[in-house]
Amino acid sequence: MITAEVSQSIESSVLCWLATIAPDGSPNVSPKEVFMHDGNGRIIVAHIASPQTVRNIESNPLVCLSFIDVFTQKGHKVRGIAKILRESHDRYPEQKANLAQLVGDTFPIPAVIEVEPTAIEEIIAPSYRMFPHTTTSQMVQQALATYKVTEYQNQGQDNPNVD
Numbered sequence: 001m002i003t004a005e006v007s008q009s010i011e012s013s014v015l016c017w018l019a020t021i022a023p024d025g026s027p028n029v030s031p032k033e034v035f036m037h038d039g040n041g042r043i044i045v046a047h048i049a050s051p052q053t054v055r056n057i058e059s060n061p062l063v064c065l066s067f068i069d070v071f072t073q074k075g076h077k078v079r080g081i082a083k084i085l086r087e088s089h090d091r092y093p094e095q096k097a098n099l100a101q102l103v104g105d106t107f108p109i110p111a112v113i114e115v116e117p118t119a120i121e122e123i124i125a126p127s128y129r130m131f132p133h134t135t136t137s138q139m140v141q142q143a144l145a146t147y148k149v150t151e152y153q154n155q156g157q158d159n160p161n162v163d
Contacts, residue, residue: 001117007037009076013067018045018113020056020063020082028056034103035067038095038114043078046099047111054111057082065115066123071143072136073125078117085112 010016019029030053034046043065047054057063063082068075085092087110095112127134144150 001120002037002041002043006076006078006120009069009074010035010037010043010067012069012072013075014070016045016065016067018050018053018063018065020053021060022052022056023059028052034099034107034109035065036098036102038098041117043080043115043117044095044099045113045115046103046107046109047084047113048107048109050113053113054084057084057113063115068123070147071140073127073139073143074136075123077121077123078115079119080115080117083114083116085114086110 014033016032016035017029018032019027022028030050032045032050034048036044038044045065061081061083063080065078065080066075085095091114092112095114096109099109099112125139127139
């Protein structure tokens with residue numbers, strides 16, 4: 001189900017958003033910084049500081065994961081069944097090691113959220129549909145201006161918003 005295109009989309013995204021369902025039925029959306037395709041059809045996410053997400057998955061494993069390249073304004077939405085892998089789970093060491101390839105030991109990873117996709121859809125900015133001649137290059141240029149990338153590059157250490 002995870003094609004090369006979807007896998008590349010995951011790799012080019014800096015953050016993803018994991019939506020879960022709380023026991024009272026309310027939605028919960030949480031940003032995730034450490035995630036990847038495990039090469040075996042699942043998306044894995046590091047549980048770094050997500051106690052509510054973990055509790056929600058333990059109560060209801062249905063999730064939705066979205067990731068978008070902010071420059072091309074394209075990405076994917078993945079619906080699936082999530083599982084929490086803790087140290088006692090046989091896949092935990094391998095999946096934790098996979099995630100550690102991304103961040104080393106920067107963050108403790110007490111558990112891994114493993115998502116088995118049930119449906120995957122492309123996400124694209126409305127401009128692509130509303131203005132059919134819109135190119136990816138145009139969208140990237142627009143995003144670079146919107147996010148003031150050149151300003152951040154030029155100011156570097158002098159920019160109080162850049163650590």
